Amino acid sequence: MRYVKLPKENTYEFLERLKNFGKLYAPVKISEKFYDFREIDDVRKVEFNYVRTIMPPKKFFFAPREKMFEFSISKGEYREVIPEVEPFVLFGVHSCDIYGLKILDSVYLDEYPDKYYKVRREKSIIIGISCMPDEYCFCNLLRTDFEHDGFDLFLHELPDGWLVRIGTPTGHRIVDKNIKLFTEVTQEDICNFREFERKRAQAFKYHEEWDNIHYLLELEMEHPLWEKEAEKCLACGICSTVCPTCRCYEVQDVVNLDGDTGYRERRWDSCKFRSHGLVAGGHNFRPTKKDRFINRYLCKMSFHWKLGINFCVGCGRCTAFCPAGIDFVKNIRTIVGLEELSCPPKLSEEIPKKGFAYAKNIRGEDI
Template identity: 80%
Template sequence: MRYVKLPKENTYTFLERLKEWGKLYAPVKISEKFYDFREIDDVRKVEFNYNRTIMPPKKFFFLPREKLFEFDLSRPEYRETIEDVEPFVIFGLHACDIHGLKILDTVYLDELPDKYYKARREKGIIIGISCMPDEYCFCNLRETDFADDGFDLFLHELPDGWLVRVGSPTGHRIVDKNMELFEEVTTEDICNFREFENKRSQAFKYHEDWSNLRYLLELEMEHPMWEEQADLCLACGICNTTCPTCRCYEVQDIVNLDGNTGYRERRWDSCQFRSHGLVAGGHNFRPTKKDRFRNRYLCKNSYNEKLGLSYCVGCGRCTYFCPAGISFVRNLRTILGLEEKSCPSEITEEIPKRGFAYASHIRGDGL
């Protein structure tokens, strides 16, 4: 792998040069606490020290709402509406989000590639950036805290700039075209890189073994935690929409007022919605909120054989943005027996809530 150094004083010039490669998106602060990937006009608004964005970068490749084709019932034909995707650059992805895209690739670029996803993936340039974890991060337990590939460039923070790893032919071309902005990596830079990575590793809140988690989840299908936590859940689907690897969608035909023409669109779906498991004849594979709540934990902790990873990358979004204050990590640690009260006879403590105070009063099978 090729390594170069980007001095701090050249950072904004580098960001401005990236616009030559396509429309630039990067994390910006959108409120007192929240960040999101937005199109960048002023590069000085880019946030380098953030923990997580509200929406994961999957939104650029797997659109929240997307028209697939138009149809006319008077003729046995349809017209695909794949847009002509222009090149674009996403700057500032953390390692966990890069792994999230790699997981989506195994779903949408397998033996039957999704042409809509593929068209955007081929035009997107990925530039990662290092980060310091907060109390919600657990990507170290998921082995997604460092990215070996899946990016064009990856920037690691140094006291006076960035150590840059080049990860693709496109990354090489970007560096080669802007060589005046870069320097050779020195011994001091290597020492600073090592020091930062060691400090970052120690900053994670949890350091434990989760290798048997998926088996314990299967063995604890009737654990009382499921009922207690499902009662708190609002079934709003925020955990799915903010997840970097959730990939479920629904398809709907929208008919125009003439009753003859229309279009088909797909849009993100959530396994927390009652309609998600509903099939013809009125049967529902997951009729209760408890069933749906538990299913998400089983899905996120199942094993992606192609990558050797779980479908959860440890970004912490589902906990941080949950309006009912449900802690994904705490619930998993309960199943692992790592929380103080993990056995059925011991679980009496109410889970603290952040957000909607009435969440604990929600009952029944959800929304």
């Protein structure tokens, strides 16, 4: 792998020149606490020291809602609607989110390539950036805290700039066309890089072994925590929306007023929705919130054999943005015996349903 250094004084010039390779998107501060990837006009608005964006990079490749094809019933024909995508640069992607994109790639590109996803992925340039974890981060437990590939360039923070790893031929072209902005990496830079990685490793809240998590979850299907936490869950689907690796969608045919023409669209779905497990005949594979709650944990902790990681990348979004205050990591640690369960052994079945038990999710479905 090739390494170069980007001095701090050249950072904004580098960002400005990235626009020559496509539309530039990067993390910006959108409120007092929150960040998100947005199109960049003024490069000085780019945030380098953010922890997480509200939405993961998947929104650029797997659209929340998109038209798939148009049809005519009388003519018995349809026309695919493949999006026209301009080249774009996604700057400031953290390691866990790059792993998230690799998981999506394995779903949407490997065996049966998804045309809509593929055309966006082929037009993208990914530039990663290092970060310091907060109390919600646990990517170190899932071995997604340091990315080895899946990026064109990756910037690691130094006291006076950035150590840049070049990961692809596209990355080489970007550096070579702007070579005057870069310098050689010195021994001092290497020492600073090593020190940053040491501090970063120590900054994580938890340091333990999680290789057997999925199996322990399967063995504890009757753990009292499932019922306790499922009762708190609003079934709103936010955890799936902000997850870098959730990729479920549903399709719907929309018929125009003429009753003849229309289109098919797909939109993000969530295993937290009651309709997700509903099939023809009215049977539901996961009829209760508890069933759906357990399913999400088993899904995220499933092992991706090809990549050698779990389907959860440890970004912490599901906990940070949960309106019910459900702590994903704490629940896992409780179920596998790393934390005490702070509730009665079993919730009473006599407790009447009230409050949010009669709420509806973002689609208006009963939960």
